Amino acid sequence: MINEDRIWQRLQSLSTIGHTEAGGIIRLSFTKEEQQAKDLVATYMKEAGLSVRIDEAGNLIGRKEGKNANAPVVMVGSHLDSVYNGGNFDGPLGVIAAVEALQAMKEQNIETEHPIEVIAFTDEEGARFSFGMIGSRGIAGTLTAEDLHYQDKDGITIAEAMASAGLNPDEVSKAARKPGDVKAYVELHIEQGRVLEQRNLPVGIVTGIAGPLWLKLIIEGEAGHAGTTPMNLRHDALTAAAKMMLTIETEAAKTGTTVGTVGQLQVFPGGINVIPNRVEFTLDLRDIDEKVRDGVEERILQQAREICQIQGVNLNVELLQRVPPVPCSELVQSAAKAAFEELGYEIFTLPSGAGHDGMQMKDLCPIGMLFVRSKNGISHNPEEWSSKEDCGHGAIALYKTIVNLAIQKN
Ligand code: GLV
Ligand code: MN
Ligand code: MN
Numbered sequence: 001m002i003n004e005d006r007i008w009q010r011l012q013s014l015s016t017i018g019h020t021e022a023g024g025i026i027r028l029s030f031t032k033e034e035q036q037a038k039d040l041v042a043t044y045m046k047e048a049g050l051s052v053r054i055d056e057a058g059n060l061i062g063r064k065e066g067k068n069a070n071a072p073v074v075m076v077g078s079h080l081d082s083v084y085n086g087g088n089f090d091g092p093l094g095v096i097a098a099v100e101a102l103q104a105m106k107e108q109n110i111e112t113e114h115p116i117e118v119i120a121f122t123d124e125e126g127a128r129f130s131f132g133m134i135g136s137r138g139i140a141g142t143l144t145a146e147d148l149h150y151q152d153k154d155g156i157t158i159a160e161a162m163a164s165a166g167l168n169p170d171e172v173s174k175a176a177r178k179p180g181d182v183k184a185y186v187e188l189h190i191e192q193g194r195v196l197e198q199r200n201l202p203v204g205i206v207t208g209i210a211g212p213l214w215l216k217l218i219i220e221g222e223a224g225h226a227g228t229t230p231m232n233l234r235h236d237a238l239t240a241a242a243k244m245m246l247t248i249e250t251e252a253a254k255t256g257t258t259v260g261t262v263g264q265l266q267v268f269p270g271g272i273n274v275i276p277n278r279v280e281f282t283l284d285l286r287d288i289d290e291k292v293r294d295g296v297e298e299r300i301l302q303q304a305r306e307i308c309q310i311q312g313v314n315l316n317v318e319l320l321q322r323v324p325p326v327p328c329s330e331l332v333q334s335a336a337k338a339a340f341e342e343l344g345y346e347i348f349t350l351p352s353g354a355g356h357d358g359m360q361m362k363d364l365c366p367i368g369m370l371f372v373r374s375k376n377g378i379s380h381n382p383e384e385w386s387s388k389e390d391c392g393h394g395a396i397a398l399y400k401t402i403v404n405l406a407i408q409k410n
Contacts, residue, residue, distance in 0.1 A: 029123030057138025077119030087384025141176030194377035334370020339400030
């Protein structure tokens with residue numbers, strides 16, 4: 001009932017949009033590449049018989065009406081934006097599989113009680129503004145005017161980028177849904193880890209999503225001549241930062257579950273013969289247990305301050321976002337389990353280390369996710385890969401899960 005070839009061919013077509021010389025994908029939010037991807041997916045949504053619109057937060061939405069137009073909607077989706085030089089499955093698979101599920105329903109004349117909406121969320125990754133999940137925050141009603149002040153590398157704010165993409169930033173609150181209006185949100189995604197591969201399973205059911213804490217650390221020291229300043233008289237912001245990064249690695253590793261990453265680093269003034277007086281770097285710290293994550297954060301910052309004292313430099317810490325881990329709902333997990341049983345798939349559950357739009361939707365509706373096996377666990381990398389067959393298994397499990405959620409009168 002699911003057309004694996006169609007899924008694969010659509011994924012291939014999407015992979016040509018924003019293709020980089022380095023072999024990966026770059027589709028940042030509110031750019032022409034992201035728009036092209038949305039335009040293409042809109043044509044697929046129409047082929048699937050969905051009515052298509054863009055909401056005030058830029059989310060692309062395809063809707064299939066239910067028998068009861070007033071019943072709360074079942075939402076299913078993912079995102080089309082990418083990280084810098086990312087792969088072709090993180091996001092697109094979830095959107096394409098959702099469209100495929102709805103197209104299969106149309107082809108088989110399956111009607112459901114509840115309406116169903118396929119959503120391609122705006123900016124899940126946060127690559128452009130170091131913020132992320134903009135579209136899902138919009139739908140959840142938590143996107144604030146202040147959030148729209150986040151800037152990209154060129155100083156363009158989210159509000160300005162929205163305006164240049166033809167959206168009105170003053171109207172984002174109109175994208176918000178009311179809690180009673182959404183029955184559930186389900187997302188199919190690649191695992192981005194190796195658990196399913198090690199278990200030799202094509203698909204799994206997600207139990208919860210680890211919460212990302214994003215900080216910016218700004219270290220201020222003293223610039224000086226690289227040739228004339230003796231080592232013991234320096235206030236080098238970069239050597240202080242380097243020591244902090246080692247602390248991050250050590251403290252995260254200690255818990256066995258926490259992961260910490262420094263993904264952005266800027267050194268000023270940036271001369272080969274000048275001692276750096278200012279360094280800015282980001283920290284992405286995650287754990288499925290919030291207390292454990294925040295404990296690691298505390299130890300890192302404590303040691304960072306000690307390093308600063310020894311080096312004679314100053315530290316400022318800016319909070320970019322603190323997202324709590326989010327459990328997946330019983331409602332979606334049991335709909336997925338029933339789907340797996342029907343399909344004869346082994347029921348296997350696992351947590352998500354990566355963040356996903358469902359985290360923003362948690363107070364709006366019950367959320368849940370399905371994972372598809374990733375080759376070698378690689379993601380946020382052009383080498384990211386899931387087989388055509390596994391994508392097909394994921395799509396059929398998603399299809400059954402959505403039908404289970406949408407068909408019943410409740
Ligand atoms: C998104 O992929 C994230 O987990 O940062
Ligand atoms: Mn993703
Ligand atoms: Mn991602």
